[in-house]
Amino acid sequence: MQNIRPGSKRTKRQMGLTIFLGILCIFFLLPFIILLSVSFSSEKDILLHGYSVLPQHFSTESYEYLFKNATGIIQAYKVTIITSFVTMIGAVLLDALIAYPLSLKRMTGKKWISLYLYFTMLFSGGLVPTYILIAKYLNLCDTYLVYILPALISPWYIFMMRTSFAAIPDGLLEAAKIDGANEYTVFFRIVLPLSKPVLATVALFTFLTKWNDWNTSMLYINDENMISLQYLLQRIMENITMLQNSERDLSGYMSVSDIPSETVRMAMAVVVAGPALLVFPFFQKYFVKGLTVGSVKG
């Protein structure tokens, strides 16, 4: 029995593979480590020696600066958290709501509805018409709704859910209906509780898409108090650069060179990306399953 003998060729090969993948992992994580390291470095070290993989002197000055001047960040956090949660709940509910009828054999016209949804994945009106519609005709600029409404329905997730719902045994649904349940009761009491993996997958993906949303702010938000975290991050990259380029002291009491700009930038990136990275490993067991079940065909 080759595979139980310790020290066999097979075990060695497994070791070698683990080590190789381990090294690959370190290279994969290196960018994150550098980001963290720079954010915890002192500005002086950076200016003298450049970025490094480990901080030369551990310092939290960048975070202190960030949170002292934090009104903008807190506002952006608020906008991002509200829009991410509302979109997540709304999207899961609405996607599931239409996926359920589409998963039933006896639903009339489901072929047309699928086609109606599917076509939007193949062809779009494009950036300009969408912009004009939202900005001029719907007047949604600078509102929470502009973040939420366009992100509520995703054909891809609907088809993923449909596949998952279709796997629920018909007998279960029939039994409930014989007991007098109507379709809404069946949906909420049987279908949803039985489909946690796919619901969790869609919830996670929608949440993270919204968390990482920069384009909505870029296109539709002019009000400083309504921009999302990611866009704020982008702006800070440009703003500090701008400050450094100017000779004058713009901030009034703090001279430009006193802003620990290199480390603050990276600290900001950590603060923006951190929550997403902390959340997703807990959902992983669901979404690997959910992703591989999802098939668009139909």
Added chain:
Amino acid sequence: MKTQKKFTADDIRLTSMCAVPILIVFVFCYLPMIGIIMAFKNFKYNKGIFGSDWVGLDNFKTFILSNDFMVLLKNTLVNNALMIAFSTAAAVALAVLLFNLKSRSKTKFFQTVFITPHFISWVVVGYIVYSFLNPSYGIVNSLLKMMELPEVEWYSIPWLWIPILVITETWKTIGMNSVIYYATLMSIDESLFEAARMDGAGKWMITKKIILPELASIVTIMTIMAIGKIFRADFGLFYFVPRNVGALYPVTDVFDTYIFRQMRIDNNLNISAAAGLLQSVVGFICVMVTNHVVNRVDSDKALF
């Protein structure tokens, strides 16, 4: 006996479930499609889409005859083609490696690590690339200095950005892409491997004779589908990672960034709308053609 189909209360309930999603899709996906007529008009904001004057194909002519068009076409196609080739090969290799790892807990751990970059935004990726390539403080230039090599002005040499963008894209997508290949491998009948081992086939033999052929069809499908989307570039990648530096446009400017810039920065809505419509139509044709091809290869995997 055929029973007469009746529209019951439950059918009404089922239909009502579809109502809100259908309405939202109509407003945000189908209404903009009416707006594509803008591409044939000289749009004035105060006159609106319907009030503006028709100009026929003028916007398209201006766009296609402009100096930008060929650059955009080349950049979009070359960058996307390289990314498809490189990131597919990398994802397949990773999936095979993970599959050969017998310990499930290790596999899961590695998978988690490789998927991580998928969950950060392109803005953050832009920061990360900047931390490597920043001309004064970046890691790469520090290393070059340590090795007493000349430092490189990364953000002013266009051709360097072809490999940089490909590597960045691969880093971000490899984990997610490998999931689908890994799942395919997991679904291979275990007895196939048993039989091969019985016959004395080694690891490499098994990889060559079983694993790669089993992957061939899904790789073909994924590649063809990616080719179907070759006229669409990932805006975030091409905008935030090269930090929208003008000097790099000869390599990094693609249809999507151009359309955005024409609209928001240069305020040239007509050209932007024409470029957008052209991209949508060509993209649509591409997907239809590739789907037809996939249908020929393996009709189970075709989209429709």
